[in-house]
Amino acid sequence: MKKIFFMIFYFFSPFILILSLWFTNSNQYSNPLILTSMIMGSLAYTWISLQFVLSARPKFIEVPFGMDKIYRFHGIMAVVSILGAIVHAIINEEVIGESIITTIGSAALVIFVLISLLTMLSMTPSFILRYPPFKWLKKTIEAWKKFTYEQLRFIHNFTVVAYVILNIHVLLTPNARNNAFITSVYIFYLVVSLSFYLYHKFLKPAYLQKNKYLVKDVIKENDDVWTIRMQPTNKKLKTHIPGQFAFFSFKGEKQRFLEHPFSISSSPDDDLSITVKELGDFTKTIGQLKVDDFVLVEGPFGVFSYVNHPQEQETVFIVGGIGITPVMSMVKHMSIHDPNRKVLLIWGMNTIADQVAKDMMTEIVARMKNLTIIPVISKDSTFDGEKGYINQEMIKKLTEKVQIDQSVTGYYICGPSILMDNCIDALLKMEISHKRIHFEKFAL
Ligand SMILES: Cc1cc2nc3c(=O)[nH]c(=O)nc-3n(C[C@H](O)[C@H](O)[C@H](O)COP(=O)(O)OP(=O)(O)OC[C@H]3O[C@@H](n4cnc5c(N)ncnc54)[C@H](O)[C@@H]3O)c2cc1C
The missing domain is CATH 3.40.50.80 (Nucleotide-binding domain of ferredoxin-NADP reductase (FNR) module)
Structure with missing residues (x-):
């Protein structure tokens, strides 16, 4: 039920903007090109705004769907929204011509396109990598510069800059300047999206600091696999069900403090443990953790149980x-x-x-x-x-x-x-x- 409610809300949410624009300026939209541009722009704006809600991993969405589905959906909707924005930009260029407002919108769009492309080529196991031109592009980029996952995540954060530029673009449009209701709809989306972003990036880590864990055991399982056992300093993580995962940020001598997802390998009846295979920059240092190094744990997540x-x-x-x-x-x-x-x-x-x-x-x-x-x-x-x-x-x-x-x-x-x-x-x-x-x- 929650799932259906969320899907209906998500897919119909652009109608708030579409209907508001339509009712305040219906004469303008008798031109089918302008109408298409408005619909595409509204879809793109609303769904891009909601991307910040999805990527903040709120429990009310994660619990019914599971994290992997949310991230996949986040990826698909990024592509759909950007395609909508491209159609909107092309029509506007044809019908209205170039202005400072369209230039600002295009700047936001270029940043979104570049970041999304880099994400799909190098950060996620994206479906586009099945096609030879994209495989070639990935290889070419990697021959020029091999980004680490951490660098890619850092670059990905610039979507928030693009989103702020996008909001300058929409707030400067005559529709927003001449109509307080339209302005408030944009401001509402801006405030909600940025609140989720700030909560995810700053408030949540501050809260997790209060309930940090300490490393209690570093066990070598075989040549390149380690089990890390941890205990809470204060309150226990919300009890997980077996099969779930969490995001762990380790503060050890050799580790950069950055979250990584790991399945919880212990039963909920025991101390929290993860079992990690050395694969890259971070996991290769996992065996060098020391007893009493601290860990922030965000979770549990997932429905694989x-x-x-x-x-x-x-x-x-x-x-x-x-x-x-x-x-x-x-x-x-x-x-x-x-x-x-x-x-x-x-x-x-x-x-x-x-x-x-x-x-x-x-x-x-x-x-x-x-x-x-x-x-x-x-x-x-x-x-x-x-x-x-x-x-x-x-x-x-x-x-x-x-x-x-x-x-x-x-x-x-x-x-x-x-x-x-x-x-x-x-x-x-x-x-x-x-x-x-x-x-x-x-x-x-
Ligand atoms: C739900 C889930 C559960 C996992 N459970 C386990 C587990 O129990 N044991 C285990 O050994 N591995 C597990 N992994 C994989 C583990 O997260 C990666 O191997 C680890 O983050 C690699 O980091 P690195 O810096 O060593 O390697 P890198 O070479 O930097 O990364 C290798 C790949 O790991 C992924 N990755 C790297 N950093 C992150 C990050 N911060 N967030 C998300 N993905 C990242 C990316 O796909 C990247 O291409 C799990 C991953 C997920 C998504």
């Missing part, structure tokens, strides 16, 4: 590599709260040495007699067990072997994009309803 699906009686986890982390939390939780549950964990790894949390898993297996863990090894032909990449045939064989009842089972997938895409495809081909296929992408 068997707890959200009480109608499912059995569970199949399909994971690849470090994608095991949310599953660690879920199986630990099951071992305490539902130890008789039938569970199959198909765990793809390069070599068996990549396995993490061996002691914990051994302990859980001892407690859950209906839990079967099958490692699938892709880069060691001498391994005595399942070898290769997880595919439809393997999932079918293993689920049949363990006598999983497809009609009451939830399927949870987490790992590299290629594994997730192939396994979702395989499950759909096995006629498993998409409602029972759940996944978490380690990319926002």
Whole structure:
């Protein structure tokens, strides 16, 4: 219900502006070109304003949808809004000609276009990268300058500058100057959007400082994976459900204080832990954290949890590599709260040495007699067990072997994009309803 309400509100919100403009100046809009320009401009303005609400991750939107869907929607709506703004700008150029007002609007548009393009090429796993011209553009930019994720995030913040310029543009238009109601609609959007932005960037971190965590253990799991256990100094983070993630900002000697998303690998019954694979600038320093280094934790977020699906009686986890982390939390939780549950964990790894949390898993297996863990090894032909990449045939064989009842089972997938895409495809081909296929992408 909340979802439908939000979608209706979101998609119909530009009508406040469209109708206000129409009723204050309907003669002007008898020209279809001017009408189209006004509608496109209103859509673009309203949806760009709402982008700042989405990216502030408010709970009232995150809880019903989940963070990954919100970020994907944020990306799609950025493109849609910019296309609307481009149509608006082209028509205005034709019909009204160039003026200081259109120049200011174009300046905002150029900044939005450049930042969005850079974001889609280098920051997110965007669909445009499937097309050769965009692949080429990405390569060309990277040959010129390889931006770190942190630099890209810093550049992304300039959208707020573009948004302020956009507001100067709309407030200077004759429609706004001659009509107090139109001006107040623009001011309302400006105040709401900037409030969400400022809350997200400044107020929230200040609040999190009060409830910081301290590092209590830094455990080496294998060559490049670490588990960090933390305890709160004051109040505990709102209790997570197993499978959720949070944003962590570590203040250690070697770490730049910047938030990174990690799944919580501990059960809600235990101290908060994350399990991290060394992949880039920040994660390569994770093992150098010291006991009592402090951590800000924002969350929990996400909907990837068997707890959200009480109608499912059995569970199949399909994971690849470090994608095991949310599953660690879920199986630990099951071992305490539902130890008789039938569970199959198909765990793809390069070599068996990549396995993490061996002691914990051994302990859980001892407690859950209906839990079967099958490692699938892709880069060691001498391994005595399942070898290769997880595919439809393997999932079918293993689920049949363990006598999983497809009609009451939830399927949870987490790992590299290629594994997730192939396994979702395989499950759909096995006629498993998409409602029972759940996944978490380690990319926002
Ligand atoms: C929901 C979610 C859960 C995750 N859970 C885990 C986990 O349990 N264990 C684990 O090892 N990894 C997890 N990750 C991935 C982890 O966030 C990245 O590996 C880490 O942030 C990389 O940072 P880096 O500076 O070391 O690497 P970089 O080389 O700077 O980044 C590598 C990639 O990681 C992503 N990334 C980097 N920084 C950020 C950031 N601040 N915010 C968002 N994405 C970023 C980007 O896609 C980037 O291209 C998760 C990611 C998400 C989105």
